Amino acid sequence: MVATEAPLSAPLELGFDYTRSLGPVLSRFVTALRDRRVEGVRGSDGRVHVPPVEYDPVTGQPLSEPVEVGTEGTVVTWSWMAEPLEGQPLAHPFAWAFVRLDGADTALLHAVDAGAPARMRTGMRVRIRWAEHTVGQISDIACFDPVDDLVSGAGRSGDQRHSRPPTSQDPVTMITTPVHLHYRHSASLEESRYLRGLAEGRLLGQRCPECRKVYIPPRGACPTDGVPTVEEVELPDTGTVTTFCIVNVPFLGQRIPPPYVSAYVLLDGADIPLMHLVLGCAADEVRMGMRVQAQWRPREEWDTTLRNIDHFRPTGEPDAPFESYAEHL
């Protein structure tokens, strides 16, 4: 077995703005938040749920009777967030709390801007601090403030809503939730050998010790036999088109204008084809069995990536007989 370097790894950033349609119950709730009010829903047993639930948790009945509740409430339990994480309601230390709003029977999870854990206790009174701009989502509640902190005469938070007219009369029917997650993606040891080989202009596969098939890229385990592939096999940059498609559809990030050919290329000596571009001839000239060779990018652009091969181009050799690649389709 060859000496092993640590596997390659790189940051992997995932982000997506999830858009979700709201049913009648949640639509009503977030529309009220936009208007700086809180509306729960009455359960089958008369309990008032805030946040609202669409179906009664005990009977399963659909719920629809809205009940307006207060914007002050009582802390049911709390914990202290000393080092807030990305995306949380406040960037400075705060308390997470379940808050039972006045008139509600269940509790809402949110942040309390208490300053220090010593100022938190179960049973304390808190009041909603509305976001500067409310749009119809849970973060319209910026956080809760301890009621004792509020200057007397500032008015109950219920009055606060009258100071700002609703931004719209239409109900909110959609919410958008951005999700951003940060990973470190690791290539396997075998993939890392392959990627480092590419940086030197070499195509490194590996042979399964049981079925003797050559995989490129090499795998952590032979998918047929479930054993690690260990014997390294250097492959030439020539091969045969086993199958292909002509891309006619434009899409975001497309490198070349359609029509062009995306093909499976079975490198000579390999048992699994690579997917790559076949350029250098008209798209309708590409065919199964066509012999091709890698067109490498200039050496100074090489990195640990298959992009070092810009595309495969026809060699002009006679086509490979079907039997030579039939097993690899």
Next chain:
Amino acid sequence: MSGFPEVAVVGFGQSPQVRETTGTTNGVEMLVPVFQRLLTDTGLSRREVGFWCSGSSDYLAGRAFSFVTAVDAIGALPPIAESHVEGDAAWALYEAWLKIRMGEADTALVYGFGKSSAGDLHRVLALQLDPYLVAPLWPDSVSIAALQARVGIEAGLWSEKEMAEVAARSRADGVANPNAQLREPLDPAGLLDAPYLADPLRAHDCAPITDGAAAIVLAAGHRAVDLCARPAWITGLEHRVDSPVLGARDLGRAPSAGAAAAAAGIDGVQVAELATPFTSQELLLRRELGLADDVLVNPSGGPLCGNPMFAGGLIRIGEAAARVFDGSAGRVLGHASNGPLLQQNLICVMEGR
């Protein structure tokens, strides 16, 4: 239930539990040696396995269909019967158990894996909460466990001192577990002087972040005795679920755990391996299950010594079964949980004969 074959756990294996592997998020590097050892131990050939089933999560891996690549570790040609659950592999075990009970397979290999170190576990787990009104606030998994811990403390159900005792006992037991991530005992004396990680939880109250994988072999009655000298016969396997609405739940309880235990029939168990990544949750679950004081809880060290996500519940079943294999217990219980704050609970009761 007459007419359905009895099913036993006949083999259990796991990877070392570590803070960070250099392997991929599809678990192949962790799984291949586990499978090889398990098949050797049971004498079962890879191609004889009637059904394969796994539990894992794409959110943990940060990539779609990560479990498909994990199938490489099996060797899937000729084609195999295979399935996957997006959750703890204990639920994959449940699926495999049903397959065998229905006569569709007479052996099954169940596996779970998770590389938590690839991302920020505490944020990733926020995404299992209600996506409309809760997850957008990114409540991390430790913080919501702290909210639950305080409910119990203030209701007099448990205390910070009892929580520290759970931590000290688990860590002392973990010393003897060669696969445990944390193998140094804690000094019980100073635990309550430690600063809070998430008031009222301290670091010792929380499971470490762990990469790991595990696998179990199940077999129908007629095969079990060939594959294992002392199979752990499954006498009850049940799972139940509580509301996902955390603010509507009494967080000092987990009624679904009690209901699953009642349905599975846990009387007389001598050992209980509980999937409780927080000390407070062990104390909650002991009450909910009504475990007697002489029941040995988490003799492996439990999740507080190593907690590979999505394999952790399967490991609890495996560790409990191992006590039957070695004859040190006659009747045992493995518990698994999915979702936030013991929302979904599975109980697997096994016995030696």
